[in-house]
Amino acid sequence: MQPTRKIIHIDMDAFYASVEQRDRAELRGQPVIVGGDxxxxxxVAACSYEAREFxxxxxxxxxxxxxxxxxxxxxxxxxxxxxxxxSDIRKIFCEYTDLVEPLSLDEAFLDVTENYMNMASATLIAxxxxxxxxNRTGKLTASAGVSFNKFIAKxxxxxxxxxxxxxxxxxxxxxxxxxxxxxxFFGVGKVTEEKMLNVGIKTGADLKRYKKKQLVQLFGKxxxxxxxxxxxxxxxxxxxxxxxKSIGKETTLIEDIDDTNQMVEILANIADRLENSLIxxxxxxxxxxxxxxxxxxxxxxxxxxxxxxxxxxxxxMEYVKPLLAKTExxxxxxxxxxxSISNFDDQETGCAKVCKYRQLPLPFxxxxxxDTRNGFRLW
Numbered sequence: 535m536q537p538t539r540k541i542i543h544i545d546m547d548a549f550y551a552s553v554e555q556r557d558r559a560e561l562r563g564q565p566v567i568v569g570g571d572x573x574x575x576x577x578v579a580a581c582s583y584e585a586r587e588f589x590x591x592x593x594x595x596x597x598x599x600x601x602x603x604x605x606x607x608x609x610x611x612x613x614x615x616x617x618x619x620x621s622d623i624r625k626i627f628c629e630y631t632d633l634v635e636p637l638s639l640d641e642a643f644l645d646v647t648e649n650y651m652n653m654a655s656a657t658l659i660a661x662x663x664x665x666x667x668x669n670r671t672g673k674l675t676a677s678a679g680v681s682f683n684k685f686i687a688k689x690x691x692x693x694x695x696x697x698x699x700x701x702x703x704x705x706x707x708x709x710x711x712x713x714x715x716x717x718x719f720f721g722v723g724k725v726t727e728e729k730m731l732n733v734g735i736k737t738g739a740d741l742k743r744y745k746k747k748q749l750v751q752l753f754g755k756x757x758x759x760x761x762x763x764x765x766x767x768x769x770x771x772x773x774x775x776x777x778x779k780s781i782g783k784e785t786t787l788i789e790d791i792d793d794t795n796q797m798v799e800i801l802a803n804i805a806d807r808l809e810n811s812l813i814x815x816x817x818x819x820x821x822x823x824x825x826x827x828x829x830x831x832x833x834x835x836x837x838x839x840x841x842x843x844x845x846x847x848x849x850x851m852e853y854v855k856p857l858l859a860k861t862e863x864x865x866x867x868x869x870x871x872x873x874s875i876s877n878f879d880d881q882e883t884g885c886a887k888v889c890k891y892r893q894l895p896l897p898f899x900x901x902x903x904x905d906t907r908n909g910f911r912l913w
Contacts (some may be wrong), residue, residue, distance in 0.1 A: 538647075538682050538704060539645060539647050539682050539683065540645070540646050540647045540656035540680070540682065540913075541643060541644070541645055541680070541681055541682065541684055541687040541772065542643070542644045542656055542659065542660045542663070542678055542679070542680050542687060543641065543642075543643050543647075543678065543679040543684070543687040543688045543691040543814055544623075544627070544641060544644065544660070544663060544664075544667075544676050544677075544678050545640065545641040545676060545677050545678075545679075545691045545692065545693070545695075546623070546640035546641065546667075546674065546675075546676045547583075547674075547675045547676060547677055547695060547696035547697060548580060548581065548582050548583055548586075548696070549580060549616065549639065549640035549674075549705060550568040550579055550580035550584070550611060550616055550640075551566045551568050551580050551581055551582035552582070552674050552675070553612075553615060553616060553619055553674065554566055554568060554609050554612075555582060556662070556671075556672045556673065556674060556763050557615075557790065561582075561607060562581040563584060564582070564584060564607055565581070565584040565585035565587075565588065565590075565603050565605065565606040565607065566581065566582040566584070566585060566606065566607050566609060567580075567582075567590065567596070567599050567603075567606045567607065567608050567609070568580045568581065568609050568610075568611050569581075569584050569596050569599075569608065569610075569611065570596045570607075570610075570806060570894060571596060571598065571608065572596040572597050572608055573597070574596070574800060575799065575803045575806070576594075576595075576596040576597075577593055577803065577807055577810070578590060578591065578593065578594045578595075578596055578599050578804055579592060579611050579636040579810045580592055580611075581599070581606075583696060585599070585603060585606055588602045588606075589602050589775060590603060590606070592884070593807060595803075596608065596654055600706050607672055608649075611810075611813075613813045613849060613898045615800065616639050616640075617639060617813075617816065619671055619747035620639040621842060622670060622671060623646065623667055623671065623676075624629075624636065624642070625640060626663055626666045626667060626670065627644055629650065629666075630644065630646055630649045630650055630653075630659055630663065631644055631646050631648070631649045631650065632774060633645035633646075633762070633772045633774055634772070634774055635772045635773050636740055636815075637738060638814040638815050639813075639816065640814070641691075642689065642877075643684055643688075643772045644659075644663075644772065645710055645771070645772035646659050649871060652869075655912045655913065656680045656701075657680050657699065657701050658912065660678040660680050660699055661678075661699060662894065663676070663678070664678060664697070664699070673674055675696050675697040676697070677691050677692070677694060677695045677696060677697060677698045677699070677700075678691055678698070678699045678700070679691030679692070679693070679699075679700050679702070680699065680701040680702070680913065681701070681702040681703070681707070682702075682703070682704050682707070683766070683768035683770070684768055684770050684772065685720060685763045685768040686702050686707060686710065686711075686766065686768070687702075689714065689718055689719070689720065690702050690710075690757055692718070701913050703913040706803050707766040708766065710737075711738035711742070711763075711764060711765075711766055712737065712738050712739035712742065713737060713738065713739070714737060714738040715736065715737060716730050716731070716735055716736055716737060716738070716740070716741065719738070719741075719760070719763065720763075721756065721759060721760070721763075722760075726753065726756070729752070729753070730769070738764055741760060741761075741764040742764045742765065744761070745761075746758060746761040746826050748776075749761050755793070757903075761833045764880070779876055780819075780823075780874045780875065780876035781808065781811050781812055781815065781817060781819070781874060781875055781876075782808065782823070782825070782872055782873060782874025782875070783804045783807045783808045783811065783872060783873060783874075784804065784825060784870060784871065784872025784873070785800060785803075785804055785870065785871055785872070786827075786869065787800070787868065787869055787870065787871070790829040790867035790868060790869045790903050791867060791868055792863075792864055792865075792866070792867045792868070793864075794858065794863060794864040797858060797863055797864075797868060797871060798851075798855060798858070800850055800871050801824075801851065801854050801858070801871055801873060802847070804849035804865065804871060804872065804873050805848075805854065806847045807852045808845060808847065808850065808874075808875065809845060809847040809850070812845035812875060813845055815892075817875075817878050818843035818844060818845045818878065818879045819842075819843055819844065819845075819875035819876055819877050819878050819879065820839050820840055820841075820842075820843050820852065820878075820879060821837055821838070821839045821840075821875065821876045821877035822837065822838050822839075822840065822844070822853045822857070822873065822874075822875055823835050823837040823873065823874045823875070823876065824836045824837070824854050824857040824858060824861075824871075824872070824873060825838055825840055825870070825871070825872035825873070825874065826858075826861055826863055826868055826870065826871060826872075827868070827870035828862070828863075828866045828867065828869065828870050829866065829867040829868070829869055830866075831869075832868065833870075834861060836857040836858075836860050836861060837857070838853045838856075838857060839877065843862050843878070843879035844875070845875075850873060850875070854873055869875055
């Protein structure tokens, strides 16, 4: 019989902003926004917890963030520094397991069911990792979710931020999911949340009352996924060499437009957001795709493959503009614009990039520790 999986999701706390506050003492305790110029079309890449108190969040227009907090300190991102710190953090992960799946520079899944330290408690592993991150990165903090699958571990890591640990053992899962607000479910965006609320689904307990067939009727293919996670079922493995086929960003417009100059401005903003995502995921792609949905809901794409892989907004826009000219945009009104990148140049991720693989110990079964130590449930 296979042991119950033990999954940790580590999520750095306000990563980019925390690095800036670490490196510049005068920024500590201040609302810090890492991103574009508020006087231009820039967007917020990250912000400190002090800035979040004003309602600021990532992907918000920098101009909006400035209106919410005129006293905030705006800083251009230093991605070379963030990459370096992220690499140091991943080396810590790989001291425990080679099953590390990075989601971005600041978060990752770890499967510690079997680990180099022969430690039975995933909780203690998470606590050790957090402490090592703090010690080795100049007091940067991380939050951790510990559970038996990826969905619950990821949700749990966000429950006690910053600098927290949330442990959801198998016997705790039903109650945890039942009480979880539907907006906290991974994969539930604003549109889906609104649709769920309209049919009376406010929590996991509400979602659990629906049969799989009913959820498929309401939400299409996603219905099966919602049914499974409502019942605590998520058998996705932690994939250290996970390959993402494409990364994209898109915007649905409030009103249909036919002004191509306005479209270019919107696409430039999308390209900025895409650049942030590409750099955060350490990805460069060779195929740039423009997506357009016209007023009549007809969707079309136009693509270009380039010689040198790109992650830069300016380079992306060099190819998006002629792609736009190859569409009927302007002649026909447009309701959605998007850009994606695929055909990635370097598809190696996780410990394969930053660690040497080591021999895992022989498989063993973990006891379920019932005691607590220093306020932590040991599981």
